[in-house]
Amino acid sequence: MTLDIEGLGHRYGTERALADVSFSIEAGEVVAVVGPSGCGKTTLVQAIAGHLTPTSGRIRLRGEAVTDRPPEAREVGLVFQQSTLYPHMTVGENVAYGLGPQGIEPDERDAIVEEYLALVDLEAQRAAYPSELSGGQGRRVELARALAPQPDVLLLDEPLSALDRGLRVQLREEIARIQRETGVTTLFVTHDQTDAMALADRLVVMRDGAVAAVGQPRELYESPPTPFVASFLGRSIELPASVVDGDPPRIEVAGQERSVSTVPQQSPGATLRCYVRPSSLSIRPPREGEIGLSGTVQRVTDNGRHFAVTVRTTAGVELVVIQQSSPPAVDETVTVAVPTAELHLF
Known part of the structure; x- marks a missing residue:
């Protein structure tokens, strides 16, 4: 285990910022921490x-407790x-600064700087100053500087x-690409779900200072464990739903009864939180195992690769359907x- 977070909590005065946060990262893994602002x-x-000492909990790097270390x-x-x-430093000097006072010989230091500038494809900019770089080049220099000391963990705090x-x-x-080539264990922090889904092996979803879910991106997207995860990861549409019967399990969704495999509440009449992804919807007559909702097209948005069709049903529910053409x-x-099989019920 490269990084192990156990029961981490922190307060700024009376304000709680972290509450019993626990998760681990394996060597070479990319884990994205996602969640709304705050x-x-x-x-x-x-x-x-x-940069701060948590109020409670422990942090271990490669099995060693580092919670109180600078x-x-x-x-x-x-x-x-x-x-x-x-x-005031050149690109090369900025990368060399990341190596710190490690007693490295000048020739070896130069070779390391050259190696990591090559990794980010910026050898030609070694003598340039930050003001001469584009935004993307500057980010790559910072990556080279962070990676040159060969850290146990690379932390990326909203870098994009x-x-x-x-x-x-x-x-x-x-x-x-750089992570694949170096194999560095990476914790990527972002509020952007697209970046997280594209980069991470696993996601840690946070809400109000606590961990709401941990899992592979596709797993959490397709089988969200809570209403918050369903609504936060990707776009979801909430449909009115309630329990009709628990044995056999039947629900009512948007005024239509259907059998389901399980219901989270067994009491008939209990209200459910029901979510469905726009990509699961189709504009056509329903087939077996589907619900058909009639409505009127409100707007059509051309997003380049697809169209987002907004439909208001006769019951007043607004649906967004992803349509590839026509x-x-x-x-x-x-x-x-x-x-029905792609409804998420809570």
């Missing part, structure tokens, strides 16, 4: 990096949300948030097929 992500990163006594590389390159969309995708792919016209009356 959920405790940055406090968690600062505690792991050693940052320089931890083998942790860190890339912040905002640039921390020294403007200040970049425009095109550069964001490009750098995200660069981070994935969307219906606005004000057209349509039927939306909803697969």
Whole structure:
């Protein structure tokens, strides 16, 4: 186990920032911590990096307790949300600075700097200053500086948030490549679900300072364990639902009764939280195992690769259907097929 977080808690005065946070990261794994603003992500990163001492709990790196150690006594590389390159230093000097006072011979230090600039494809910019770099190049220099000491864990704290969309995708792919080539254990902190889903082996979903769920991205997306995870990871639509019977299990969804494998509450009449993904919906007559909801097309949004068709049902529920081509016209009356098996019930 490279990084082990056990029962971590922290308060700023009377305000709780972290509450009993526990998870582990295996060697070479990429784990993304995701959650809305204010959920405790940055406090968690600062505690792991050693920039604050948590109120409670323990942090271990490669089995050693480091909870009370200062940052320089931890083998942790860190890339912040905002640039921390020294403007008076060249690119090469910035990367060399990350090596610290390790007693490295000058020739060896130069070779390490060259190696990590090559890793981020910036050998030609070694003598340049930060002001001469693009935003993406600056991020790559920071990655090289963080990786040069060969840390046990690389912490990436919202490294893509200040970049425009095109550069964001490009750098995200660069981070994935660099991680594959180095095998460095990585904790990637972001509020952007797309970045997290694209990069991470596992997700840690946080809410109000606590861990809401841990799991593989596809697993949490397709089988969310709570209503919060269902609504936070990707887009979800909530449908009105209630329990009709528990034995055999039957529910009512948008006014239609259907059999299901299980219901989370057994009492007939109990209200359910019911979610479905837009990608699960289709504009066509329902087939066996599906619910058909009639409605009127409110708007059609062309997103390039697909169309997002918004339909308001006769019951007043607004559905968003992803259609690859030939969307219906606005004000057209349509039927939306909803697969019962892809409903998430809570």
